[in-house]
Amino acid sequence: MVASSLTIIGLGYVGLPLAQEACNSGLAVTGFDVSAAVVDQLNAGSSHVDDLADGDVGAMLAAGFEATTDASCIRTSDTVVICVPTPLSDDGTPDLGAVESAARTAAENLNSGTLVVLESTTYPGTTGEFVRPILEEGSGLVAGEDFHLAYSPERIDPGNKHFGLRNTPKVVGGLTEQCTDVATEFYGQLVDRVVPTVGLREAELAKLLENTYRHVNIALMNEMAVFCHELGIDLWASIEAAKTKPFGFQAFYPGPGVGGHCIPIDPNYLSWVVRSLGHRFRFVELAQEVSERMPVYVAKRVQDALNRQQKAVNGSLIVLVGVSYKADISDVRETPARPLATQLQRMGADLRYLDPHVLEFQLSDGPVVALTLEDARLEEADLVVVLQPHTVVLDSGVLENAAAILDTSGSLDGQNVERL
Ligand SMILES: NC(=O)c1ccc[n+]([C@@H]2O[C@H](COP(=O)([O-])OP(=O)(O)OC[C@H]3O[C@@H](n4cnc5c(N)ncnc54)[C@H](O)[C@@H]3O)[C@@H](O)[C@H]2O)c1
Known part of the structure; x- marks a missing residue:
């Protein structure tokens, strides 16, 4: 079987690059998402993830891609890939709510012969013991007999300029040998190398x-x-x-x-x-x-660095450079910049941040004042703390003006630089 039509459930950091690669490979791709805002934005040609520019979404739309909140597209799809979030609940345990709801949506619209793949990161056993019963009960079909079921972990590395979906080997494990073969054939259209595993749980554990x-x-x-x-x-x-x-x-x-x-x-x-x-x-x-202790440790190093200048955190102008969780992207989910900034602000720092990728940086106490590359004036800061070494900031030369830098990224050296 060569899949010709694909529905991707969940159009975020993982689902959208997959949709792009599938469009590039000539598949008829529909993206289903529960967020009307995401769907409208994509259909208007605008990207909400770092790895795709608006022009990339435009090219996808020109190739026939459509985003929708109407799940009936699943009925005419040969393959359905689930790429929804798998966060933690408040008590720190897995929250499979989105996976459950996506599986129900797939089940209600599932046809015999369809390949269903889960890509969301999750614990071993999820595809076979959690998703499979939902699909079977909702569709009246039997996995491994009436439809194919597989797991394939996403290995996307946002911001990575060398490795994307196509040149990163794709691990695939099926419920049965035939499921693995069908999923391997499907991904073989999108990536250079597919790596089949002996089963679902081995693929889940690999991630x-x-x-x-x-x-x-x-x-x-x-x-x-x-x-x-x-x-x-x-x-x-x-x-x-x-x-x-x-x-x-x-x-x-x-x-x-x-x-x-x-x-x-x-x-x-x-x-x-x-x-x-x-x-x-x-x-x-x-x-x-x-x-988890590192933001507290960095705050201590900030205190030490200011102490050497006979200054206190209280009242000092401190600029955090790069507040996303890694370099060259805008994603601030779980960023360690947040607990660090909260602590420094509560200690009385006059805190600013410089991050061309992050237009707003909110703490629970309120927003942090944003600087731009044009108005950064880092020579006025008592201390500049480099958290993420965004290329655009390093290339701008703006850090050369700073009198004192604490570099937690190991990218800088010089008289004015102290490394973590
Ligand atoms: N972001 C990464 O770098 C990365 C890398 C590897 C693996 N993963 C894994 O991939 C999965 C998806 O992550 P992401 O970063 O793409 O998430 P995301 O938050 O960027 O996007 C998820 C999308 O799914 C949609 N959604 C939520 N529930 C839905 C439902 N029931 N039906 C349809 N759409 C639904 C949301 O509206 C959102 O647009 C997670 O399990 C994550 O751990 C993420």
Whole structure:
């Protein structure tokens, strides 16, 4: 089977790039989203995610793409891919509400022979034990017999200029061997390499393994950054030296804390499953604890840096540079800049931020004053704290005017720069 028509459920950071690649590959693509605002914006040719420009959405529309809040498009689709959010509930447990609702929508409109794929990041067992019964009950069809069911984790790295959907291998696991084959054939149209797994849960775990590995290694660097500073050792230089080893070492870097929709959230999906067995996933819990402390540690380093100038945080003009959760993107979900900014503001800092990607930066206490590259006047700041090294800021040369910089990103050096 070669899929010719596709419905993507959920048109966010994951669903939209997938829709773009499918349009490029000649598929008839419809995007279903519960948000009328998202649908209207896309149909008007405007993008709401970093990796696609308005022109990209325009090209998709010209290729026949349509966004809709009407789920009947599923009835005429050969393939349905679910890309909805998987956040945490208030008590820190998985919130599969959007997955459940998306699966119900798919079930109500499912036809025999359709391939249904879940891409949302989730714990092992979700596709087979949570999504499958919803699809079967709602459609009266049987997975693996009447329709195909698979899981394929999204590996999108927003802002990555080298690796996109097409040149990042795509892991695919099906409920049955035939489901895996059908899903492999589908993704083979969109990406250079498909990697089939032996089953659904192995594909689900692969994604959590990748994120947990990153989470733990970033936390390791964060913990080392704290004591290396006290020992007077330049950890950044040690990482550069260690990474010359051609085997057995992969470089990770410390920073102001972890953010985004993946690293601070996804490993909790895995530790939740482990807890259901009566065990604790101690590596994840420790990584969480270490990285969550980083904004507080950065605030302490801000205090120390000002102290050396015989100044207090209270009343000092402090500029945070790059408040998104990573460089070159606008996403502020779970950004460590938020707890840091809240703390500095509550300590009485005259706080500003400079981030051309983030037009508004809200804290629970109110907005932070925004500077632009044109009016930054960083020479007037008592301290500039670089959180994310956005290329546009580094290239502008604006940081050269700053008298004192605390660089948590390891991208700057010079007389006026102190690194984390
Ligand atoms: N953002 C990333 O970098 C990234 C990377 C890899 C994996 N993921 C995973 O992919 C999944 C989607 O993440 P995202 O960042 O694209 O989310 P997002 O918030 O950017 O977009 C999700 C979209 O789904 C829509 N939606 C919510 N419930 C819906 C429903 N019941 N039916 C239809 N549409 C619905 C929302 O309106 C929104 O437009 C999550 O599980 C996430 O963990 C995200």
